[in-house]
Amino acid sequence: MKSHWRIGLAGLGTVGGGLVSILAQRPDLSPRGATVAITGVSARNRHSVRPFDLSRFTWFDDPVALAASPENDLFVELIGGADGVAKAAVETALRLGKPVVTANKALIAMHGRELARLAEANGAFLLFEAAVMGGTPAVKILRESLVADRIQSVSGILNGTCNFILTRMEATARGFREVLSEAQALGYAEADPTTDVGGFDAAHKITILAALAFGHAPAFELADIEGIEAVELLDIRMARDLGYRIKLIATAERLNGGVAVSVHPTLVPLDHPLARVDGALNALFVQGTAIGRIFVEGPGAGAEPTAAAVAADIVDVTVGGVRPVFSSRAETLRDPAAVGPGNTSGRSYVRVLVKDQPGVIASITETLAEAGVSIDSFLQKPVEGAGGVPIVLTTHTAPETTIAKAVSAMASLPALIEPPRTIRIARI
Numbered sequence: 001m002k003s004h005w006r007i008g009l010a011g012l013g014t015v016g017g018g019l020v021s022i023l024a025q026r027p028d029l030s031p032r033g034a035t036v037a038i039t040g041v042s043a044r045n046r047h048s049v050r051p052f053d054l055s056r057f058t059w060f061d062d063p064v065a066l067a068a069s070p071e072n073d074l075f076v077e078l079i080g081g082a083d084g085v086a087k088a089a090v091e092t093a094l095r096l097g098k099p100v101v102t103a104n105k106a107l108i109a110m111h112g113r114e115l116a117r118l119a120e121a122n123g124a125f126l127l128f129e130a131a132v133m134g135g136t137p138a139v140k141i142l143r144e145s146l147v148a149d150r151i152q153s154v155s156g157i158l159n160g161t162c163n164f165i166l167t168r169m170e171a172t173a174r175g176f177r178e179v180l181s182e183a184q185a186l187g188y189a190e191a192d193p194t195t196d197v198g199g200f201d202a203a204h205k206i207t208i209l210a211a212l213a214f215g216h217a218p219a220f221e222l223a224d225i226e227g228i229e230a231v232e233l234l235d236i237r238m239a240r241d242l243g244y245r246i247k248l249i250a251t252a253e254r255l256n257g258g259v260a261v262s263v264h265p266t267l268v269p270l271d272h273p274l275a276r277v278d279g280a281l282n283a284l285f286v287q288g289t290a291i292g293r294i295f296v297e298g299p300g301a302g303a304e305p306t307a308a309a310v311a312a313d314i315v316d317v318t319v320g321g322v323r324p325v326f327s328s329r330a331e332t333l334r335d336p337a338a339v340g341p342g343n344t345s346g347r348s349y350v351r352v353l354v355k356d357q358p359g360v361i362a363s364i365t366e367t368l369a370e371a372g373v374s375i376d377s378f379l380q381k382p383v384e385g386a387g388g389v390p391i392v393l394t395t396h397t398a399p400e401t402t403i404a405k406a407v408s409a410m411a412s413l414p415a416l417i418e419p420p421r422t423i424r425i426a427r428i
């Protein structure tokens with residue numbers, strides 16, 4: 001094995017800066033005595049103010065040139081994005097047989113199989129612990145610790161931005177837009193927050209975890225995705241009165257001979273561990289046949305936690321523990337069988353805003369009954385400033401298509417002021 005590893009680092013943002021700090025403090029972190037040092041770097045703007053001396057490193061304007069340089073032995077990609085220069089740089093390094101460490105969840109979710117094939121064909125590492133849950137080792141748990149088990153499901157809170165927003169909405173009684181602005185001011189949300197609040201970031205992550213858990217190729221296109229933009233403060237209040245908190249839950253599960261992957265705002269019972277995950281934290285449940293259910297919670301973002309996960313992957317490279325990129329060799333990875341919308345069932349929260357007039361409740365219950373949906377609980381609670389009377393009900397378990405049909409029929413009732421709002425109730 002090599003005694004000294006020269007690292008080419010592309011991306012000097014929050015995580016890149018954190019990695020520079022970690023490796024400067026601990027150049028001998030490899031347990032086999034090898035030393036590691038960043039020798040070459042690349043970033044979008046050479047002249048940005050940074051908390052370290054850039055002159056210590058060789059600068060590359062082009063990350064692809066950095067990836068190809070013979071002056072480094074390992075390439076770290078922290079640029080981000082599923083395509084473009086990030087993908088080109090990673091492919092370049094892998095073709096040369098150079099180990100690659102990345103935190104790029106979009107890249108792995110969208111192109112994981114082809115990159116795994118490229119890595120394995122050239123005898124190169126491709127590691128991405130930091131792509132999911134930051135410094136919390138979700139990838140290692142599935143790829144290494146639970147590789148002998150048959151995983152039935154993985155589910156949890158995988159986006160700290162959304163969890164922060166929902167937590168603050170409940171704690172401060174402020175609406176989505178106002179709390180989003182706070183999250184942006186604190187650095188929890190990007191100027192364009194679509195990837196986070198739209199559920200796409202969590203979908204990238206659950207796509208990767210599903211591939212590791214079930215032994216198939218990453219299939220982002222199969223994910224059913226809904227973000228938190230439509231969650232209103234009224235829903236948070238009514239859910240709380242019913243004994244729930246609203247969380248953005250990402251789930252992948254074996255179901256009816258296929259794999260169902262989804263990201264949705266979800267009502268979680270107050271006594272469930274996920275309901276107690278606040279702020280920017282992430283958390284994950286893994287359900288296995290042999291091990292049963294395990295729960296992991298920790299920081300899902302931030303300079304130090306995510307950089308620590310990148311550094312841990314670098315250590316794995318230095319000790320030479322070769323294993324497939326996913327749970328099995330790339331050539332054996334197959335596309336998962338999708339579970340159609342008519343094959344999933346669950347319970348739902350349904351909230352309607354109605355005119356205060358006789359017969360409204362009867363018309364709602366009759367509409368649901370005619371569609372084949374039975375009511376589990378019912379709450380009518382006047383709310384100041386709501387513009388009508390909010391009525392909330394929860395359903396018994398029914399096919400999701402049946403619930404959708406019932407809600408669609410309910411929308412045509414003349415007493416409704418606005419379309420019904422439906423949120424899933426957790427099965428976990």
